[in-house]
Amino acid sequence: MNTVLGAALSRQMQTESMLSMQDFEVLVHLTDIDDARLRVSELAKAMRWEKSRLSHHLSRMEKRGLIGREECSSDGRGAFIVLTPEGRAAIEAAAPSHVDAVRRHFFAVLTDDDVKALNSIADRVIARVEATDTCPSE
Amino acid sequence: MNTVLGAALSRQMQTESMLSMQDFEVLVHLTDIDDARLRVSELAKAMRWEKSRLSHHLSRMEKRGLIGREECSSDGRGAFIVLTPEGRAAIEAAAPSHVDAVRRHFFAVLTDDDVKALNSIADRVIARVEATDTCPSE
DNA sequence: ACGGAATAGTTGACACGTCATCCAAGTTCG
DNA sequence: CGAACTTGGATGACGTGTCAACTATTCCGT
Numbered sequence: 001m002n003t004v005l006g007a008a009l010s011r012q013m014q015t016e017s018m019l020s021m022q023d024f025e026v027l028v029h030l031t032d033i034d035d036a037r038l039r040v041s042e043l044a045k046a047m048r049w050e051k052s053r054l055s056h057h058l059s060r061m062e063k064r065g066l067i068g069r070e071e072c073s074s075d076g077r078g079a080f081i082v083l084t085p086e087g088r089a090a091i092e093a094a095a096p097s098h099v100d101a102v103r104r105h106f107f108a109v110l111t112d113d114d115v116k117a118l119n120s121i122a123d124r125v126i127a128r129v130e131a132t133d134t135c136p137s138e
Numbered sequence: 139m140n141t142v143l144g145a146a147l148s149r150q151m152q153t154e155s156m157l158s159m160q161d162f163e164v165l166v167h168l169t170d171i172d173d174a175r176l177r178v179s180e181l182a183k184a185m186r187w188e189k190s191r192l193s194h195h196l197s198r199m200e201k202r203g204l205i206g207r208e209e210c211s212s213d214g215r216g217a218f219i220v221l222t223p224e225g226r227a228a229i230e231a232a233a234p235s236h237v238d239a240v241r242r243h244f245f246a247v248l249t250d251d252d253v254k255a256l257n258s259i260a261d262r263v264i265a266r267v268e269a270t271d272t273c274p275s276e
Numbered sequence: 277a278c279g280g281a282a283t284a285g286t287t288g289a290c291a292c293g294t295c296a297t298c299c300a301a302g303t304t305c306g
Numbered sequence: 307c308g309a310a311c312t313t314g315g316a317t318g319a320c321g322t323g324t325c326a327a328c329t330a331t332t333c334c335g336t
Contacts, residue, residue: 001260002140003186008267014294022322040285048141053323055286060321077284077331104270109262117255122139124247129146132242152324160292178315191293193316198291215301215314 005105012101017094022057023066024098027083027091030067036083039072043081066090143243150239155232160195161204162236165221165229168205174221177210181219204228 010021019027029046030036044054058081061067066087072078107115148159157165167184168174182192196219199205204225210216245253 001263004264004267020321041283050324051285052287052325056322056324059286072284075284075332077329079285105267106263109266110259114255114259117252118259121248121252121256125139125244126142128247129142129243158291179313188294189315190295190317194292194294197316210314213301213314215299217315 008105009098009101013094013098016097017090019090019094023061024091024094026054026057026061027066027087030081030083031088031091036088037070037080039078040081061087146243147236147239151232151236154235155228157228157232161199162229162232164192164195164199165204165225168219168221169226169229174226175208175218177216178219199225 006021013019013021013024017024025047026043029043030038040054040058041051043049044051047054049057058067058069062069065084068082068084070080070082072080110118144159151157151159151162155162163185164181167181168176178192178196179189181187182189185192187195196205196207200207203222206220206222208218208220210218248256
């Protein structure tokens with residue numbers, strides 16, 4: 001399901017909006033906050049991405065003009081990621097049809113109980129994985 | 139859930155068995171059949187992979203000695219993929235702990251009803267995506 | 277204040293996925 | 307038979323993900 005659904009959604013976004021799902025995720029996280037300006041590590045944590053992956057991806061997005069980098073005066077190491085006008089335009093163009101695709105491909109065939117069940121399952125699995133993955137006895 | 143679970147499982151397999159999830163999938167499909175000899179397109183269809191992706195991956199696996207290619211006499215274009223002894227050894231070494239990881243990370247937190255619900259959901263979503271994706275009005 | 281650790285982020289090498297393209301072997305039909 | 311078309315599969319270019327190594331800054335203990 002995962003494979004098939006993901007492929008369908010990313011194909012749709014790619015052909016209609018020239019954005020990958022990953023681009024979209026980054027842009028979503030940037031628009032979610034008020035001043036559209038975020039430290040790289042904050043972003044990485046919010047997205048559950050490795051810093052390296054994010055850094056690579058940001059370079060590519062910067063090259064395409066979707067985001068920009070700004071120096072951080074309070075911490076000389078850091079960098080702010082900012083959403084450019086082009087980036088904002090891109091996500092605003094992409095979002096509606098993406099939402100629609102998710103509705104059509106996914107929620108259209110689910111009942112409310114299905115959604116509740118999925119939520120509960122996902123919560124438990126994530127908790128389980130993150131528990132055994134980070135801390136313990138293993 | 140998908141992201142987190144997939145990452146955990148592939149990390150586990152990589153560190154314990156030097157195989158990626160994709161390697162594993164290929165090997166599973168090859169051991170599933172009796173004479174461990176399959177046409178590339180059959181394999182691609184069974185795995186729901188693009189032919190190109192499979193071809194690239196098989197090249198990498200061949201370089202590592204996990205599989206081999208054999209000419210097909212009945213169809214001069216074709217190639218058979220065969221499982222090498224190394225490949226068989228690799229999957230037999232990897233399988234038990236992978237199964238165990240899936241059980242621990244996933245099934246351990248699911249009830250029977252959860253599993254039934256998930257199965258039903260996945261069936262519906264896949265049917266839906268494949269219906270709207272291949273044939274119709276769009 | 278100074279030297280070692282931690283932190284922020286980048287980079288390079290390499291594995292992987294997709295797309296478009298290509299080629300050779302088969303198929304169809306005049 | 308032979309030209310157009312299809313099919314099996316490989317390849318190259320390019321975008322993406324991971325790991326390990328690296329640089330530069332900041333933090334912290336003495």
